Amino acid sequence: MDPVTTEDRATEPLTEYAHRLTRRVRAFDHRHPLLWDLHFAGFWVTAALIDWAGGGWRHNAHNLDVPGGLLLALSLGFSLPLLWRRTHPGAALAATVPFALVNAWTGAALQAALLQLVLVYHLALRRALRELWWATALVIAPVLVSVARHGEGSWDQQIGSQLMSITVAALIGVTVRTRRNYTEALEDRARRLERERxxxxxxxxxxxxxxxxxxxxxxxxxxxxxxxxxxxxxxxxxxxxxxxxxxxxxxxxxxxxxxxxxxxxxxxxxxxxxxxxxxxxxxxxxxxxxxxxxxxxxxxxxxxxxxxxxxxxxxxxxxxxxxxxxxxxxxxxxxxxxxxxxxxxxxxxxxxxxxxxxxxxxxxxxxxxxxxxxxxxxxxxxxxxxxxxxxxxxxxxxxxxxxxxxxxxxxxxx
Missing domain, CATH: 3.30.565.10 (Histidine kinase-like ATPase, C-terminal domain)
Structure with a gap:
């Protein structure tokens, strides 16, 4: 057997613990998907409400006179659809588009709008890649409205930055999807080999x-x-x-x-x-x-x-x-x-x-x-x-x- 170094002894238990914890989380998610979705969506709803109530949105806003009720509706409109991010990612993304357009038109520029990238990730993870074209158009549209309405920054800079964010989210989804398919293929092959054996x-x-x-x-x-x-x-x-x-x-x-x-x-x-x-x-x-x-x-x-x-x-x-x-x-x-x-x-x-x-x-x-x-x-x-x-x-x-x-x-x- 190969000798085990002191560094191996120090890192192996932590790695094993991380793997074991990951398996437990996945197993819990598999057994209780709705409960996990509620926790995930609840976390981002809370974060969006904190941004609204604490006034953090003012640091990026183009208009500081947006009514508080409208800001609350926008915050919930961006975060609540995350509850359906795995079962209906396309519909959830489409549901956020009206709020994103209003957010861009009023100049509120809420950071909760970035949650659309989470839905893009799930689209790349669970749907055909051709659906990313219309998803990209839906996410880019509010950027065009913001540039046309408030005129801050150049067109290519704003659109390029948003396209880069969409690309990164989609690539992460494709990578995770490929890895998951590869793992499932290996597991299926192992099961078939076991049956053949x-x-x-x-x-x-x-x-x-x-x-x-x-x-x-x-x-x-x-x-x-x-x-x-x-x-x-x-x-x-x-x-x-x-x-x-x-x-x-x-x-x-x-x-x-x-x-x-x-x-x-x-x-x-x-x-x-x-x-x-x-x-x-x-x-x-x-x-x-x-x-x-x-x-x-x-x-x-x-x-x-x-x-x-x-x-x-x-x-x-x-x-x-x-x-x-x-x-x-x-x-x-x-x-x-x-x-x-x-x-x-x-x-x-x-x-x-x-x-x-x-x-x-x-x-x-x-x-x-x-x-x-x-x-x-x-x-x-x-x-x-x-x-x-x-x-x-x-x-x-x-x-x-x-x-x-x-x-x-x-x-x-x-």
Missing amino acids: DQQAQLATAAERARIAREMHDIIGHNLSVITGLADGGRYAATKSPERAAQALDAIATTSRQALTELRRLLDVLGEEEKQQADRTPQPGLTDLDQLLDGVRSAGLTIHTTTHGSPTLPPGRQLTVYRVIQEALTNTLKHGGPDATADIELSYEDRGAVTVTITDTGNGSRPQSPAGGRGLPGMRERTALYGGTLEAGPRPHTERGWRVRLHLPEETPQ
Whole structure:
């Protein structure tokens, strides 16, 4: 952190206090606009009446014999319209013009006439800039009357001075307006970014839930199917061959442990923010296919594999191939029947392209997935991540069984 100087310590609290006070005043004004307008207008009404009652107007007057009642009316005519300076600045300015003309004609030259510049400021702050042209004409008109009536000062000097005052008031209004619009734009942008961030977080959460659902379905569904097959085989073997039944129980225990291990690895990924050393890709790949096939074979399904080419796939594609094969074999175990067999053909091509075909000789029909099922939709989602295609359906009528074909195209260079 940068060192804080003694001057910073002295000025920062005052600056923070000023900012906090400004925010409080603006918040109060936003909640009670009429009350603030009454205070503002009341202040200038009081100032105008003090100028009238105290005789301060005589120092600039061209005529000292103006009646007191007229002076009172002029003072109120300049100050009271300030009450509507924010809601109707144009109308408030127009209301002061008759008093300004009378003020110039009689030679009273009340200082309260300068309050017209406050209305010019609010016009520049809240209305279109083209309205400043007629506002300028309204404020200049009394100056022309005063010069023509009393003849003090040159025309260019009087008009130039008034134009300069109008210009300064308008520039202040435009500057404040620009700053306010800029601040509102920043606040709006911040709100939109916050909404977009929340939407992105919701989308990321939904995508993560979908990914977890796919993984849980593939892990639990496959292993439970293998365990079911082993349990059925062990039940039949228990009466005739106790040794085969014991082997089936051992295989069930091994498969259950494998399922628990994969679930733990998946949960480790979900908690990797708390465990910085957690493996970011603890998912099975092509090297785990043999173990997968051995487990399915132990459940009673005969599998033949054919491989063309050498696998050179990144981890993500390996996981997709693994899960699709796992899901296809799980469905064969569930629906293929006791005499079903499966054939797996893997064709590896250049630059990560791969084609996998899984066919079985079991019952060619498959029950419709229940609502929320993750089997075939999960395989399609995995395939879509890499722009691939997935075909799944019964084989031709002349052949029994089911066929699943996965194709992942070549990797696109980034």
